[in-house]
């Protein structure tokens with residue numbers, strides 16, 4: 001009854017959502033603050049009868065709002081929106097990567113990349129991280145490839161490349177192959193590579209509303225790239241699902257784009273909480289990698305990531321560990337409210 005290709009699927013496993021008791025959830029890099037009040041107003045004024053009609057398939061109002069939020073170098077024709085950045089990534093993999101040469105990405109990175117590569121039958125080359133867990137740009141430049149993808153900041157490590165380094169990297173890549181920079185976590189202190197789009201037509205930037213815009217539950221992500229790439233993403237989308245972003249999500253996305261000040265403030269709070277939490281953990285003997293994201297990656301000598309996770313879970317807080325060789329002694333901790341991080345720090349101080 002099942003297709004042959006089905007047996008080859010290796011699905012992505014997201015952070016768990018157990019319901020056996022209330023937990024403080026610091027395992028999926030969600031934002032602890034609510035979306036902007038402008039989003040609440042947009043939901044309150046949403047007319048349910050408008051749900052009778054299909055949404056705008058091209059989400060033109062939303063694409064225009066995103067372009068104007070991003071500034072003068074970005075036009076709506078450079079923006080593509082999808083049902084979460086995971087869906088946008090899936091279309092990017094389909095439209096831009098293929099052939100006999102491998103797709104290159106860091107060995108420890110967002111674990112959906114190998115899943116999509118497997119789904120579309122794209123060969124891969126995973127480049128080990130440097131000994132201090134930063135991305136190895138030299139290593140990624142070696143050999144042939146059909147494209148490169150990495151998050152900046154990287155997940156789950158939090159390491160960050162400033163635009164000057166990304167520019168130097170891009171200038172050594174062939175212009176006929178895509179370099180995809182996934183900026184899911186760029187709003188927590190990093191500087192975007194968006195200005196480089198004017199110089200590098202093969203650069204594709206991916207963003208999400210799930211982290212810095214506080215609506216992982218609504219599913220909205222986007223790509224910014226030159227209009228030829230955006231056209232290719234539209235062709236891919238229209239061969240798969242004509243209406244991936246529903247009417248309510250389009251409306252609240254527009255509202256969120258208009259409240260940059262609110263988001264700048266809450267995300268600055270998260271970055272400050274991260275830095276304070278990291279220094280408390282270091283004072284307790286934890287090795288915490290420098291992070292520019294809304295999470296930290298930390299380990300303590302003699303303690304496996306899984307053991308730390310279990311003891312933290314027993315105390316009512318969910319964090320994440322990985323059974324992947326090379327990072328089994330780490331836990332990844334999303335940054336929540338200051339009081340939650342204080343509680344977690346005191347639990348971790350006792351491990």
Ligand SMILES: Cc1ncc(COP(=O)(O)O)c(C=O)c1O
Pocket residue numbers: 028029083084085086087110151155182184207208209210216220221
């Ligand atoms: C690096 C990275 N990219 C993309 C995503 C997907 O985000 P979403 O599909 O919620 O937009 C995540 C989610 O954790 C991520 O860590």
